[in-house]
Amino acid sequence: MLKVFGRVKSRAFRVVWLLEELEIPYDLTEIAPRSEEAKKVYKNGKIPFVLDDDVLISDSVAILTYLSDKHKSFTEEAGSIERAKQDSITFRILDEFEALIWVAAKHSYVFSDEKKVPDIINVLKWEFANNQEKFITEFPLRKNVCGEKFLIPDILLGHCLVWAESMNFSICEELIEYSNRLKERPAYQKAYALR
Numbered sequence: 001m002l003k004v005f006g007r008v009k010s011r012a013f014r015v016v017w018l019l020e021e022l023e024i025p026y027d028l029t030e031i032a033p034r035s036e037e038a039k040k041v042y043k044n045g046k047i048p049f050v051l052d053d054d055v056l057i058s059d060s061v062a063i064l065t066y067l068s069d070k071h072k073s074f075t076e077e078a079g080s081i082e083r084a085k086q087d088s089i090t091f092r093i094l095d096e097f098e099a100l101i102w103v104a105a106k107h108s109y110v111f112s113d114e115k116k117v118p119d120i121i122n123v124l125k126w127e128f129a130n131n132q133e134k135f136i137t138e139f140p141l142r143k144n145v146c147g148e149k150f151l152i153p154d155i156l157l158g159h160c161l162v163w164a165e166s167m168n169f170s171i172c173e174e175l176i177e178y179s180n181r182l183k184e185r186p187a188y189q190k191a192y193a194l195r
């Protein structure tokens, strides 16, 4: 059975959410980032990571991509134009949303006090707001982020929005409505209940 390592309150949420969507059984080990327990399996210590037949796969987006390709669900086919467009959206979300929230997280609760630059948070919030405007103009969120189909970039963006919300980043109306639609999904709710 696939083994998932990480805290469901962290980026591991993305992996657990996809597994619930796929209805695949998995074994979850709640471990903290950089803990000795984590480093025993993955010496880098970053979470999440999974073991599939004892083979280690790290990095949440690599795991989502691997699982969705393997099960041919919630992704466009590798090598197709649709997949290229899907991947472009994935990288936009990573560059324009996740990167900002992650730096904000480091300067809020990850770094030790002497390394924190608290003023950076307002700059990141400002940039996050600008990026939302550009993003929704380019990708109108009538249904899902890639169009009609619910795909792995929806899991990534949905998680980034929940994370941003928890850090008091302001989120525009269109993205709030989109996020609320995602939160109605039974698989999202099952994953959220594990947090």
Ligand SMILES: N[C@@H](CCC(=O)N[C@@H](CS)C(=O)NCC(=O)O)C(=O)O
Pocket: 010, 011, 012, 033, 034, 045, 046, 047, 048, 058, 059, 060, 061
């Ligand atoms: N790009 C990686 C980032 C993983 C990551 O940085 N995870 C955090 C917890 S959510 C962590 O392990 N931090 C500890 C560290 O940076 O050493 C992913 O998406 O899985």
